[in-house]
Amino acid sequence: xxxxxxxxxxxxxxxxxxxxxxxxxxxxxxxxxxxxxxxxxxxxxxxxxxxxxxxxxxxxxxxxxxxxxxxxxxxxxxxxxxxxxxxxxxxxxxxxxxxxxxxxxxxxxxxxxxxxxxxxxxxxxxxxxxxxxxxxxxxxxxxxxxxxxxxxxxx
Numbered sequence: 335x336x337x338x339x340x341x342x343x344x345x346x347x348x349x350x351x352x353x354x355x356x357x358x359x360x361x362x363x364x365x366x367x368x369x370x371x372x373x374x375x376x377x378x379x380x381x382x383x384x385x386x387x388x389x390x391x392x393x394x395x396x397x398x399x400x401x402x403x404x405x406x407x408x409x410x411x412x413x414x415x416x417x418x419x420x421x422x423x424x425x426x427x428x429x430x431x432x433x434x435x436x437x438x439x440x441x442x443x444x445x446x447x448x449x450x451x452x453x454x455x456x457x458x459x460x461x462x463x464x465x466x467x468x469x470x471x472x473x474x475x476x477x478x479x480x481x482x483x484x485x486x487x488x489x
Contacts, residue, residue: 377457435482444472451471
């Protein structure tokens, strides 16, 4: 990271960014073409290991790409605010962000899918312990990104 003065390394501060952001952008490689998709997410952060959870339909370009090449990058940002200046060059922008990489994995175990959906709902709504009928669980694809590294940044 070039601007180490803005780097966030404290795990509680990283978790605060994860809690505040609501959309994660996932970058994939579709052969020689990039593909980027914004998605709502849930997460688990334990022992410095971050796992991100997502859900989607059973079909689509995103899943086709992930099945061929599960390697991804991801980005989320929040806490946006314009920082005014006296001249155009003195303006700035406040933000908090997390960027990382990992491998996507489609979840097939029903209990693991339900846990992922619980984490997604808890993160998005602030409420936990939803019930998910079996038909709803089988009617959705749930995948995670097992991260191999991530960094936080704040201005």
